[in-house]
Amino acid sequence: xxxxxxxxxxxxxxxxxxxxxxxxxxxxxxxxxxxxxxxxxxxxxxxxxxxxxxxxxxxxxxxxxxxxxxxxxxxxxxxxxxxxxxxxxxxxxxxxxxxxxxxxxxxxxxxxxxxxxxxxxxxxxxxxxxxxxxxxxxxxxxxxxxxxxxxxxxxxxxxxxxxxxxxxxxxxxxxxxxxxxxxxxxxxxxxxxxxxxxxxxxxxxxxxxxxxxxxxxxxxxxxxxxxxxxxxxxxxxxxxxxxxxxxxxxxxxxxxxxxxxxxxxxxxxxxxxxxxxxxxxxxxxxxxxxxxxxxxxxxxxxxxxxxxxxxxxxxxxxxxxxxxxxxxxxxxxxxxxxxxxxxxxxxxxxxxxxxxxxxxxxxxxxxxxxxxxxxxxxxxxxxxxxxxxxxxxxxxxxxxxxxxxxxxxxxxxxxxxxxxxxxxxxxxxxxxxxxxxx
Ligand SMILES: [Fe+2]
Numbered sequence: 530x531x532x533x534x535x536x537x538x539x540x541x542x543x544x545x546x547x548x549x550x551x552x553x554x555x556x557x558x559x560x561x562x563x564x565x566x567x568x569x570x571x572x573x574x575x576x577x578x579x580x581x582x583x584x585x586x587x588x589x590x591x592x593x594x595x596x597x598x599x600x601x602x603x604x605x606x607x608x609x610x611x612x613x614x615x616x617x618x619x620x621x622x623x624x625x626x627x628x629x630x631x632x633x634x635x636x637x638x639x640x641x642x643x644x645x646x647x648x649x650x651x652x653x654x655x656x657x658x659x660x661x662x663x664x665x666x667x668x669x670x671x672x673x674x675x676x677x678x679x680x681x682x683x684x685x686x687x688x689x690x691x692x693x694x695x696x697x698x699x700x701x702x703x704x705x706x707x708x709x710x711x712x713x714x715x716x717x718x719x720x721x722x723x724x725x726x727x728x729x730x731x732x733x734x735x736x737x738x739x740x741x742x743x744x745x746x747x748x749x750x751x752x753x754x755x756x757x758x759x760x761x762x763x764x765x766x767x768x769x770x771x772x773x774x775x776x777x778x779x780x781x782x783x784x785x786x787x788x789x790x791x792x793x794x795x796x797x798x799x800x801x802x803x804x805x806x807x808x809x810x811x812x813x814x815x816x817x818x819x820x821x822x823x824x825x826x827x828x829x830x831x832x833x834x835x836x837x838x839x840x841x842x843x844x845x846x847x848x849x850x851x852x853x854x855x856x857x858x859x860x861x862x863x864x865x866x867x868x869x870x871x872x873x874x875x876x877x878x879x880x881x882x883x884x885x886x887x888x889x890x891x892x893x894x895x896x897x898x899x900x901x902x903x904x905x906x907x908x909x910x911x912x913x914x915x916x917x918x919x920x921x922x923x924x925x926x927x928x929x930x931x932x933x934x935x936x937x938x939x940x941x942x943x944x945x946x947x948x949x950x951x952x953x954x955x956x957x958x959x960x961x962x963x964x965x966x967x
Contacts (some may be wrong), residue, residue, distance in 0.1 A: 543768040549783040551830050552774070554661060554691070554702055555728040558822070562731045564730040564894045566690065567605030570642055573688040573727050579641035580608040582634075584627060584655035586615045589647050592738050594694060598602075598646055607642075610634060615651040618716075618844060618851065620952050622707045624668045627658045645691045645726070648747070649698030649851065652691045653706040656724050659686045661671035664723075668708060672717045673940075676710055682723040691726040694735045696804075696817040697747025697852055699754055699825025701729035704778045709845055714840040715937050720778055725738070731822060733815040742911040744817075746852030748801045749912065751821035753829030754857040755797065756863055758782060758873055759790035761831050779832025779944050793874055794881045796820030798905060805909050819821065834945040836862040839954065840939035842930050847920035856912050857919050862959035866953065868895035870946035903964050915963035924959060931955040 545770040557569055572582070579600065585595045590613045602609045612630050616623045639662035645655025657668055663686025665668075669677040679820075691701040693777050700706075704725040705718045739747070764781035797820035803813035840854040840863055868875040872891035879886050879898035882905075886894040906912045931954040935942070942949060 533956045535736065544769045546765045546769040546780075548769065548773070548776075549764045550773075550884060551721060551783070552704075552725065553667050554726045556822070557728065558731045558819065560732065560734055560811070562730050563601060563692070563735065565609065566598065566601055566644070566692070566730050569690055569728050569730055569831055570607075570688060570830065572644075573690070575607075575642045576687055577606055578608075580635070581642040582631065582640040582642060583609060583611045583644045583646055584615055584658060585611065585613050585646040585651050587613050589613070589651070589694060593733050595646060596645065598692070601760075610640075610768065615647060615654040617650050618707070618709055618848070619650050619654050620711055621668050621672070624654055624657045624661070626709060627654050627660050627886070628667065629757075631658060631662055637662075637665075640687060642687050643689045645689065648693070648695040649700040649707075651726075652693065652698070652700035652726075655689060655691065656700070656726065657706040657708065657719060659689045660719065660721070660724050661673050669721065671719045671721070672708065676715070676717050677711065677729060680721075685723045685727075688728075689726045690730055690737065692730050693818070695739055695743065695747040696736055696814070696821035697750040697752065698827045699821065701726060701731065701821070702825050703829040704749070705829075711767065714842075714845050715933065716845050718940070720940070722778060727932075731818055733811060733818045735791035736814050736818055737809055737811060743850075743852075744808065745801065745805045745909040745911045746850050748804070748817060748852070749856035749859070749906070750852035750906070751817075751824040752794065752797050753942075754833060755793035755820075755824035756859070757791045757833045757836060758786045758824070758828030759794075759878060759947055760867055760871065761834050761864065761944050765954065775813065779830075779940075783829045783925070786827045786831040789823045791881060793820045793824035793827055796885070797824065798890040801892070801905070802908055805911065809853065831893070832865070832944035833956075834943065835940055835949060838941035838945070839930070839934050841938060843916070843920070843922070846933075847880065847922065848928070851937055853913060853919060856906055857915050857964060858957075858961050860880065860903055861957045861962050864895065864899045864902060865960065866894075866949070866957050867945065867947050868898075879916040888896055890938060907965060909923075914967050915961055917962045918967065922962065924962065927934060927955050927958040932957050
C-alpha cells in the first residue's frame with residue numbers, strides 16, 4: 530500500500546501516525562575524545578588484530594589530524610590504511626574510487642572497521658563505501674530510480690565511526706549520503722538506516738583548524754537543520770505505516786526535536802561570532818560542535834525541508850558549498866515562505882534568536898526574525914549577500930533551478946510544512962538573489 534504524506538490522502542485504510550522513534554549512533558563528545566576512538570571501536574566488537582581504514586582528505590592529512598588518528602589506532606594495536614582522496618561534495622565516481630581502493634587492498638570482504646574523518650563529504654564517502662562493500666555492487670545500485678537502481682540496503686557492514694572536523698553537516702548522525710551525478714547536474718541521496726554510523730566521536734580540538742569562512746558556512750548549515758527541524762510538520766500529520774519498517778527516516782517533528790532545536794539555536798547563534806572571529810577559542814568551538822550535533826539530532830531526524838531541497842540544485846550546478854548555499858536561501862525559504870505555515874511557531878523562533886517580540890504580531894515577529902538572521906550573517910563578514918554574490922546567479926537562471934528543485938527533491942519537499950509549487954519555488958529563488966545591499 531502506498532505511503533502518503535497527508536492524513537487526508539485517499540481512502541488508504543491507514544490511520545494517523547501515533548508513534549515516533551529515534552535511532553542514533555553511539556555518541557562520544559568532548560575535548561580529546563579522539564583518544565577514546567580505539568576504546569569505542571572495541572566497544573563495537575572490533576577485535577585486537579583488526580585492520581581498518583580511515584577515509585579522509587588530503588587537507589586533513591596536511592593539517593595532521595589524519596596522522597593523529599592513525600597513530601592513536603596503531604598505538605592501540607590496529608593495522609590502519611588511510612584513504613585521503615575523498616572529494617568535496619563527492620560524485621558517484623569518487624565513491625566508486627574509494628570502494629575500488631577497499632577491494633584492491635582487502636578483496637570483497639573489505640576492512641574490519643571504517644573511520645570517516647573530516648567534513649560531511651569525507652563522512653558521506655565513508656558511509657557509502659562501507660554500505661556498498663557490505664551489500665555488494667556499486668553506489669548506483671542503491672541510489673533511487675531513475676538515476677540508480679533503487680535497491681534497498683539490507684546490511685550495515687563492519688563497524689563505522691565518524692569524526693567530524695567541522696561543526697555543521699550532521700553527517701555523523703544522519704542516515705543519508707549525498708552523492709552528485711555530474712553528467713545530470715543533480716545530487717542524489719542514498720538513504721537508509723543501514724547507512725548510519727555505529728558511533729560518532731566528536732572532538733572540538735579537531736575543529737580549531739577550520740578557517741573563518743568554512744566555520745561560518747558550516748554553522749549556517751547547522752542552524753538551518755535546527756530551524757528546519759523546529760518548523761517542519763509534526764510526526765502525527767503522517768499516516769501510520771502498516772509495518773514499522775516502512776516508517777520513513779524523515780518522519781516529522783517530535784517533542785525531542787523541539788528540545789534539541791531550541792538548545793542548538795541558542796548554542797550556535799550565541800557562539801558563532803566568537804568561533805569565526807577567533808578560531809582558537811576552544812570553548813566557543815566546543816559549544817559550536819555541540820550546537821551542530823543538537824541541530825542535526827533535531828533536523829536530521831525530523832527531516833530537512835524546502836531550503837535544503839532548493840540548495841541541492843544550486844550546489845550541483847554552481848559548485849557552491851552546501852553551508853553557504855543554505856545561508857543565502859534560508860531567509861527567503863525557511864523563514865519568509867514557511868512562516869505562513871505556523872506564524873506563532875516562527876514568533877517563538879524569533880525569541881530564540883533574541884528578538885524582543887513584545888507588542889509584535891506573529892507576522893511582525895517572523896519578519897523581525899528574518900532581519901535578525903540576516904544581521905547575524907552580516908556580522909560574520911564572510912558570507913555572500915545572496916545567490917547573485919554567491920555564484921552570479923540572476924533572474925534568468927531561476928526557472929531552471931525551480932524546475933530542478935521540484936523534479937528531483939520530492940523526498941525533501943514532502944517534508945515542507947507549507948505546500949510548495951514550482952512557481953512558488955521560482956519566487957523564493959528570486960527573493961534570495963539579494964538578502965542585503967553590499
Ligand atoms: Fe545541511
